[in-house]
Amino acid sequence: MIDRKNLGVLLVSGAVALSAVAVALFTANIKEERAGETSTDALTVVAANSPESDAQFDTDGDGVPNWKEALFGTDPNNPDTDGDGVSDGDEIAQKSNATAYGVEPVEEGAYSAPRALPPTDALARELFVAYAAAKQNDGTIDSAEIRSAVNDLIANNAPETDSPPQPYALADVNIEDDVPAKAYAGGVEQALRASRQVREYELSVFARVVETKSHEEAAKLSATANIYRGIADALMALDTPSSVAPEHVALANSLVALAYEIDRLAGWVSGGDPYVALLLLGSYGRAEEAMSDDMNDLFSLVGALNT
Numbered sequence: 001m002i003d004r005k006n007l008g009v010l011l012v013s014g015a016v017a018l019s020a021v022a023v024a025l026f027t028a029n030i031k032e033e034r035a036g037e038t039s040t041d042a043l044t045v046v047a048a049n050s051p052e053s054d055a056q057f058d059t060d061g062d063g064v065p066n067w068k069e070a071l072f073g074t075d076p077n078n079p080d081t082d083g084d085g086v087s088d089g090d091e092i093a094q095k096s097n098a099t100a101y102g103v104e105p106v107e108e109g110a111y112s113a114p115r116a117l118p119p120t121d122a123l124a125r126e127l128f129v130a131y132a133a134a135k136q137n138d139g140t141i142d143s144a145e146i147r148s149a150v151n152d153l154i155a156n157n158a159p160e161t162d163s164p165p166q167p168y169a170l171a172d173v174n175i176e177d178d179v180p181a182k183a184y185a186g187g188v189e190q191a192l193r194a195s196r197q198v199r200e201y202e203l204s205v206f207a208r209v210v211e212t213k214s215h216e217e218a219a220k221l222s223a224t225a226n227i228y229r230g231i232a233d234a235l236m237a238l239d240t241p242s243s244v245a246p247e248h249v250a251l252a253n254s255l256v257a258l259a260y261e262i263d264r265l266a267g268w269v270s271g272g273d274p275y276v277a278l279l280l281l282g283s284y285g286r287a288e289e290a291m292s293d294d295m296n297d298l299f300s301l302v303g304a305l306n307t
Contacts, residue, residue, distance in 0.1 A: 063089025
């Protein structure tokens with residue numbers, strides 16, 4: 001059976017690679033904190049300015065403690081952030097947006113972090129508010145409620161992305177039923193052997209991207225994505241028996257989809273948000289698994305043709 005490993009791609013355990021990314025995310029954040037970068041996520045603000053001491057930490061005296069100002073995006077040093085003559089405290093009490101001029105009630109519902117925040121920061125803030133609200137209601141919150149809140153927040157904060165491309169249709173396959181099964185199989189294997197140009201597993205490279213924010217390392221991922229797209233093009237140029245055409249086009253499309261996810265890993269370096277990195281890892285893993293399944297399906301059929 002042909003798979004990525006015996007085609008020459010250097011693989012490591014998926015768990016090891018994921019661990020490398022997780023460690024890189026953690027150490028990168030530690031380095032940033034030690035370099036003196038200011039963190040504004042809600043959990044950090046709350047830890048530094050405990051709501052148990054509201055009066056002490058209401059710098060501008062508007063009735064909104066500093067930790068809440070951080071959540072609502074208002075200025076803790078200005079009692080009237082939007083300059084409309086109504087204090088932040090009064091606007092928030094009236095359920096008005098204290099960061100927009102005028103007093104207009106906002107729709108009731110769950111707290112929503114300012115959209116200008118990085119996704120990880122927004123997620124942390126909204127999770128804290130959900131937790132605090134549950135604690136305020138009855139003093140307790142169980143694990144099921146926490147999981148539900150986290151799942152809802154992840155769904156709400158997931159960045160919008162296009163669906164992976166599926167450029168090839170069955171009509172694009174060069175159907176040739178006279179091609180010998182052995183010759184077809186050889187052509188497929190030859191096309192796939194181009195993956196030997198990939199010298200390192202994508203997640204290992206991504207771990208370095210996360211750790212170093214290196215555009216040079218990200219460029220390696222982009223080059224890998226181009227290799228997989230080239231393999232897909234080579235597959236679609238082959239004469240293909242009609243009996244394996246659906247599986248043939250499925251493999252070509254899954255290679256393009258994998259290339260798309262690798263490009264997204266490469267593009268992460270520009271934003272660098274940890275939460276987005278985790279989402280990308282999930283999408284990459286699903287694309288990789290789908291490509292492997294499609295490859296196995298095709299070669300199972302090719303093996304049957306040769307018997």
